[in-house]
Amino acid sequence: MRTYDNPVLPGFHPDPSVCRVGEDYYLVCSSFEYFPAVPVFHSRDLVHWRQIGNVLDRAGQFEVPRGLNVSDGIYAPTIRHHDGRFYVITTNVGAGGNFVVTAERPEGPWSDPVRIDLPGIDPDLAWDEDGTCWSAVAGVGLARVDPDAGKVLEGPHPVWSGTGMADPEGPHLYRIGDWWYLLVSEGGTAEGHSVSVARARSPRGPFEPAPHNPVVSNRSTGLPVRCTGHADLVQAADGTWWAVLLGTRPRGFFPRFHVLGRETFLVPVEWSEGWPYIGTVAERYPAPAAFSQFPAEPARDDFDGPALAPCYLSPRGRPDGSWSLRERPGRLTLHAAGDSLDRPGCTFVGRRQTDHDCRVAAAVETGPGGRAGLSVRMDEAHHYEIEASEGAAEVWARIGPLRRRVARLAVPGGPLTLAVECRTDDAPPPARGVRPGGPDTIAFSVESPEGAVTLAELDGRYLSTQVAGGFTGRVIGMYVTEGSAAFDWFEYRGRGSTAR
Numbered sequence: 001m002r003t004y005d006n007p008v009l010p011g012f013h014p015d016p017s018v019c020r021v022g023e024d025y026y027l028v029c030s031s032f033e034y035f036p037a038v039p040v041f042h043s044r045d046l047v048h049w050r051q052i053g054n055v056l057d058r059a060g061q062f063e064v065p066r067g068l069n070v071s072d073g074i075y076a077p078t079i080r081h082h083d084g085r086f087y088v089i090t091t092n093v094g095a096g097g098n099f100v101v102t103a104e105r106p107e108g109p110w111s112d113p114v115r116i117d118l119p120g121i122d123p124d125l126a127w128d129e130d131g132t133c134w135s136a137v138a139g140v141g142l143a144r145v146d147p148d149a150g151k152v153l154e155g156p157h158p159v160w161s162g163t164g165m166a167d168p169e170g171p172h173l174y175r176i177g178d179w180w181y182l183l184v185s186e187g188g189t190a191e192g193h194s195v196s197v198a199r200a201r202s203p204r205g206p207f208e209p210a211p212h213n214p215v216v217s218n219r220s221t222g223l224p225v226r227c228t229g230h231a232d233l234v235q236a237a238d239g240t241w242w243a244v245l246l247g248t249r250p251r252g253f254f255p256r257f258h259v260l261g262r263e264t265f266l267v268p269v270e271w272s273e274g275w276p277y278i279g280t281v282a283e284r285y286p287a288p289a290a291f292s293q294f295p296a297e298p299a300r301d302d303f304d305g306p307a308l309a310p311c312y313l314s315p316r317g318r319p320d321g322s323w324s325l326r327e328r329p330g331r332l333t334l335h336a337a338g339d340s341l342d343r344p345g346c347t348f349v350g351r352r353q354t355d356h357d358c359r360v361a362a363a364v365e366t367g368p369g370g371r372a373g374l375s376v377r378m379d380e381a382h383h384y385e386i387e388a389s390e391g392a393a394e395v396w397a398r399i400g401p402l403r404r405r406v407a408r409l410a411v412p413g414g415p416l417t418l419a420v421e422c423r424t425d426d427a428p429p430p431a432r433g434v435r436p437g438g439p440d441t442i443a444f445s446v447e448s449p450e451g452a453v454t455l456a457e458l459d460g461r462y463l464s465t466q467v468a469g470g471f472t473g474r475v476i477g478m479y480v481t482e483g484s485a486a487f488d489w490f491e492y493r494g495r496g497s498t499a500r
Contacts (some may be wrong), residue, residue, distance in 0.1 A: 002287040004047040004266070006225065007247065011354035012064045012261030012473030013039070014189075015076040015122075015170065016244040017232045018046075019086075023290070026081075026106045027244065028055065028088060029264060032073040032472050034313040037062045038088060040106050042142020042374065044292035046234070046242055046266055051310050053107045055088050057427055061101070061113055064316045066344040068094040070379040071470040076122040076170055076230070079106075082133075087147060089135065091121040098123050098137075100147045118143060122444070125201070126173040132202050136171035142203060160198045160207035162186040163214070170230040173203060174221040179274060182207055185229040189262070192219050193229035195245065197276060216245060216267075216278045226250055227262065233269060238289045241269035247281055248465075251356060251424055253437020257464035259354055259422075265473075300491040303332045311351045313376075313475055316345070321349040332481040332487045334372065340399055341479060344381050350377065350477015353422065355494025356440060360476045361419040361447065363488040364388055372485030374418050376442055377475050382468040384458055385479070386444040388416045395444045395456040399467075407455035409446060415488065417447040420476060422460065440466060 009016070015030040024045055036054035043049045056062035056074070064073045077090035088110070090098045098121075103164035114312040116123075122138040125147060135145045141156030162168040162184045170185040179199045187194045194217035198207035218228045231245035247265045250256035268285060270277045301309060303325055319337055327333040338345035353376070366372050366388055373387035381401075387394050393416060395407040424440045440460035445452045461467060463474055478487050 002291055003284050006267075006281070006283050006285070007249075007263035008047050008244075008264045009041065009049055009264035010260065010369075011263060011352035012475070013352070014246045014262035014471065015230050015265045016246065016264040017076075017078045017172075018080050018234045018244045019079050020234050020237070021081045023237055025266070026079055026086070028077045028079045030074055030076055030471070032071050032075070033068075033316050034062045034073070034472075035062060035315075035317045036310070036313070037074045038077050038090065039310065040108075042106065045288050045290040046236065046244075047287060047291065048293045050294045050297070053310050055101055055108070055110045057108065057110075060315065061110070062092065063095060065095055066316065069470075070315075071472060078124045078172065078232075080125045082125075082127050083131075087125055089123045089125050089147065091123065095120065100150060102148070104407060114148070116145060116147070117152055118145070118156065122170045124172050126175065128175065128203070130215070134173055136173045136182060138169040140168055140171045140182070142173070145420065145425045150476040157204070160184070160204045160209070163196050163209060165192070165194070165379035172232050174233060177274075181276070182230060183233065185231065186214075187217075187219070187227065187229070189246075190227055193217070193227045194219060195229050195231045199274070200242070203222070205340070210275050212275065212277065215276055216243070216281065218247070218280050223280060223282070224249060225265065225281050225283060226258070228265070231278070233276065236288060236290070241271065241276065242270050242288070243267050243278055245281070249356070251439035252461065255466060257439040257461045257466045259439050259460055259464045259474050260356065261465065262471070299493045301304060301321045302330065302488055302489045303487070304330055306331075308349070312349050313351065313477070314348055315346070318349070323349060328486050330488070332478065333484060334478060334487070335484045336480045336482050339481050341375055341377070341383055341385065341481065342403065344380065346479060346481060348375065348377070348477055348479040350375070350475045351492060353474040353476050355422075356424045357422060358492065359419060359421045360490075360492050361417060362478055362490045363415055363417050364478070365415040365486050365488070366390070366480075367484040367486075370480060370483030370485050372478070372480035374420050375477060375479050376420060376422075377461055377477070378463050378468040378472065379470060382463055384422065384442055384444070384463065386418050386446075386455065388418060388485075389482075393418070393446045393455065395458075397462075399456060399462045406458070407444070409453060409455055412448060419445045419447055419452065421445070
């Protein structure tokens with residue numbers, strides 16, 4: 001029997017939403033401060049996903065002003081397909097509220113945002129048989145809307161806000177058979193996270209809660225997957241039902257630390273007496289009937305294409321003058337837009353860390369007076385980096401209010417290969433007097449034909465959600481803080497979950 005391993009989208013991919021069009025599935029998730037925003041994934045089997053674009057990939061579609069929090073920005077998008085068009089509705093927290101974008105193809109281009117005057121966050125879209133469109137909003141209120149015009153036609157009216165736990169959010173409304181179902185996440189997005197469901201004959205209610213609520217929760221269990229919630233339902237082409245939802249995989253000693261952020265999991269859904277049953281979330285399940293794996297993405301990017309791959313992220317924006325693939329063909333050239341990774345406005349291009357054990361490397365050549373390298377980033381106050389400048393390679397650590405250079409190595413001029421390795425299985429013993437049990441060790445090295453020189457090994461717990469806070473996860477990437485730098489290639493190799 002073929003099985004698949006969870007998560008199906010590892011790394012910082014929270015608040016998943018999914019829709020099916022024929023034999024194809026499309027999924028989006030939250031991106032918060034990062035640009036491009038709202039990654040779009042395609043699958044033929046719900047297990048193997050390939051990123052095909054980003055919904056908000058133009059500067060005029062999305063911005064996070066510098067004064068906002070690192071976890072502001074895009075919250076909990078919902079993707080739906082109706083009458084030949086794709087719709088995504090979401091919230092830009094702190095910079096505009098709720099809006100809708102549409103596209104004929106999920107790859108885009110997506111329209112400019114159409115603002116919609118709905119209160120709250122996490123809006124949803126659902127259509128009745130007569131074409132009436134409804135939007136459920138965290139809280140939970142329900143409104144009749146015209147998503148194309150961005151108009152609220154009725155409401156929002158309170159309908160059902162869960163079973164009484166804290167932070168009801170992520171509502172999704174479905175017409176299934178003769179019933180309307182309202183799925184709600186509650187209990188907060190940490191250890192108490194869960195999903196509950198209610199049903200009614202009309203979207204206006206009254207809604208009857210399921211007798212077995214919550215239908216999803218891993219709280220107070222010894223399971224390795226934690227914080228499960230924020231689910232969305234989809235019916236496969238063969239009639240089976242599935243849910244995508246978020247969860248975390250903490251590591252280390254109590255209270256344990258999760259460093260990859262909230263990830264996307266896939267679980268089967270069973271129906272009994274008109275109610276969905278899901279239960280706890282495990283790491284492995286029997287595979288769906290359709291099992292269609294995409295070819296593996298190459299580990300190394302030589303920057304030979306006309307555009308950056310859609311997986312690359314930049315915090316709060318990516319000004320056109322800060323990067324180029326044309327300036328030096330076959331290289332990614334970065335120009336400093338800010339002088340520090342400690343403040344918004346830096347030039348940074350990276351990708352999500354998607355494996356607990358991974359190795360990232362890049363070949364970089366700095367221009368005169370340039371300072372550039374590789375950074376492992378949670379936010380402006382929590383990041384480690386290995387940096388190249390004229391005649392030296394240095395490792396820096398920023399942890400809260402503290403910033404310190406922890407290593408320096410004299411190096412010859414010219415291109416350098418810098419590497420970062422995150423490892424959980426062979427971490428060295430801790431320093432005397434320090435309690436063991438961090439989630440991983442992060443090692444920084446300079447590589448040459450003569451071999452690698454490790455400059456520093458740092459405790460990974462300080463780049464975790466439990467220390468940094470917020471809703472994101474680690475992003476590892478290239479940066480420049482002075483002058484300019486050309487990256488000849490960038491490589492990510494991980495050991496993580498694979499479907500089989």
